[in-house]
Amino acid sequence: MATIISNSPEETLALGESWAEEAQPGWVIGLEGDLGAGKTQLVKGIARGLGITEPVTSPTFTLVSEYECGKSQLPLHHLDFYRLENDEQILTAGLEPYFSPEGITVIEWVNRWTGPLPTYYRHVTITQTGETERRIEYGA
Amino acid sequence: MRLLAIETSCDETSAAVIVNGCAVSTEISSQIKIHAEYGGVVPELATREHLRNLSPIVRKALQQAQIESADLDAIAATRGPGLPPALMVGWKAAQSMAYALDVPLMGVNHVQAHLYSPWFTGKPPVADWESFEPNLSLIVSGGHTLLVKVDAPLEHQILGSTQDDAAGECFDKIAKLLGLAYPGGPEVDRLACTGNPAAFTFARPMLNQPNDDFSFSGLKTSVRYFLKKHPELVADNTRLPDLCASAQAAIVDVLVKKTMRAAKRERVQCLTLSGGVACNSELRKQLQSACDKNDFTLRLALPDLCTDNAAMIGLLAETQISGGREFASLEMDFKPRWILGD
Numbered sequence: 001m002a003t004i005i006s007n008s009p010e011e012t013l014a015l016g017e018s019w020a021e022e023a024q025p026g027w028v029i030g031l032e033g034d035l036g037a038g039k040t041q042l043v044k045g046i047a048r049g050l051g052i053t054e055p056v057t058s059p060t061f062t063l064v065s066e067y068e069c070g071k072s073q074l075p076l077h078h079l080d081f082y083r084l085e086n087d088e089q090i091l092t093a094g095l096e097p098y099f100s101p102e103g104i105t106v107i108e109w110v111n112r113w114t115g116p117l118p119t120y121y122r123h124v125t126i127t128q129t130g131e132t133e134r135r136i137e138y139g140a
Numbered sequence: 141m142r143l144l145a146i147e148t149s150c151d152e153t154s155a156a157v158i159v160n161g162c163a164v165s166t167e168i169s170s171q172i173k174i175h176a177e178y179g180g181v182v183p184e185l186a187t188r189e190h191l192r193n194l195s196p197i198v199r200k201a202l203q204q205a206q207i208e209s210a211d212l213d214a215i216a217a218t219r220g221p222g223l224p225p226a227l228m229v230g231w232k233a234a235q236s237m238a239y240a241l242d243v244p245l246m247g248v249n250h251v252q253a254h255l256y257s258p259w260f261t262g263k264p265p266v267a268d269w270e271s272f273e274p275n276l277s278l279i280v281s282g283g284h285t286l287l288v289k290v291d292a293p294l295e296h297q298i299l300g301s302t303q304d305d306a307a308g309e310c311f312d313k314i315a316k317l318l319g320l321a322y323p324g325g326p327e328v329d330r331l332a333c334t335g336n337p338a339a340f341t342f343a344r345p346m347l348n349q350p351n352d353d354f355s356f357s358g359l360k361t362s363v364r365y366f367l368k369k370h371p372e373l374v375a376d377n378t379r380l381p382d383l384c385a386s387a388q389a390a391i392v393d394v395l396v397k398k399t400m401r402a403a404k405r406e407r408v409q410c411l412t413l414s415g416g417v418a419c420n421s422e423l424r425k426q427l428q429s430a431c432d433k434n435d436f437t438l439r440l441a442l443p444d445l446c447t448d449n450a451a452m453i454g455l456l457a458e459t460q461i462s463g464g465r466e467f468a469s470l471e472m473d474f475k476p477r478w479i480l481g482d
Contacts, residue, residue, distance in 0.1 A: 035313055038361075058357065060309050061309060062223060094225055128365070
């Protein structure tokens with residue numbers, strides 16, 4: 001388990017950007033953290049690191065945003081379980097295939113899912129420790 | 141032309157019959173009640189409800205219009221953007237009907253239908269292109285926040301959009317932070333009426349940046365942090381109106397000022413407002429007063445057309461068909477991330 005303190009949204013973005021460098025096809029990243037913790041900010045960083053130039057917007061309403069390959073040749077699937085209550089709803093919404101992506105999947109509010117997680121998985125917990133300071137803990 | 145339109149991009153199952161530029165019948169099954177207990181749009185329910193609702197709603201729309209399905213000249217349906225499983229129900233049904241009736245199918249962009257909805261007026265709504273003026277259009281809903289310049293009917297370009305959360309999503313998430321019931325936006329509007337918008341000051345994100353983009357994620361975060369620092373405010377129900385009014389003022393202020401600035405720069409004197417958040421009373425009021433001050437015309441979408449509905453889908457489809465737009469081939473898939481469409 002690694003712990004990083006981010007002092008600003010820019011630092012959170014840079015962290016995501018650095019993760020993109022080690023990204024391999026099939027990687028799933030699950031994010032946990034309250035409203036406003038900076039989950040989407042981290043995803044923006046990952047997208048930037050993957051060379052995706054489209055703006056990354058919140059998928060809360062659409063549940064899934066798919067971004068074409070950037071310079072890394074890896075497409076990014078950005079999911080948000082905020083509106084979903086449980087495993088059954090996630091399965092019925094047809095989101096299971098995103099657990100074994102061709103590219104990379106990042107899931108906000110991943111804690112709504114209690115079923116099995118892929119082997120190539122990183123769990124991230126973002127905690128608000130100050131107005132702009134965040135503790136970002138991640139495993140694997 | 142007699143056309144049947146179907147809309148299932150999110151919450152609502154809706155069907156409308158358009159006869160020569162007039163939406164003679166519109167049926168909508170609101171799903172808000174079902175979702176209220178879940179605090180959001182639950183796609184499983186949405187899909188299940190769309191499947192159950194669609195046939196009776198289409199039948200009712202045809203009956204109301206006193207038209208048999210065999211009399212239809214075309215079918216139109218929302219092709220995107222939206223919730224993939226929800227979109228699929230309406231799009232596949234429309235494809236099947238077009239195939240069975242041997243009539244062409246028009247795939248409509250949902251956001252574009254909102255964009256032109258301020259030009260659909262009257263009861264029942266009629267496309268009023270005669271009074272069209274070049275305009276700047278603000279589309280605000282749960283999933284979208286866009287500033288669009290419209291030079292002529294069906295000629296438009298996006299000037300700016302949200303870089304993170306949509307304005308409606310910001311209303312809903314702030315409502316959740318304040319412990320309000322779903323859907324949060326209208327509730328914030330209602331409570332804000334008796335509150336003081338200057339009671340608390342929240343940041344106006346991107347207000348001073350020289351572009352037409354928006355950002356509402358940071359505002360949500362600052363409200364959250366503010367509430368964390370002042371738990372006594374959350375516990376005190378009497379301060380809720382002030383909190384709602386102040387947060388609402390921040391959202392509305394950014395929307396109005398950036399829209400007015402873009403309108404002046406683009407030298408248009410007509411503004412239009414559409415989408416679910418266009419029902420917000422403070423946004424309407426502030427935009428109207430800014431327009432009055434500058435001698436601009438403001439056209440608001442009818443309240444019935446601000447929420448999702450098939451009338452706007454059908455009226456736009458008919459306009460596109462008369463404009464010579466190509467029909468959708470029956471093999472075409474729906475497009476969940478179709479931004480605005482050309």
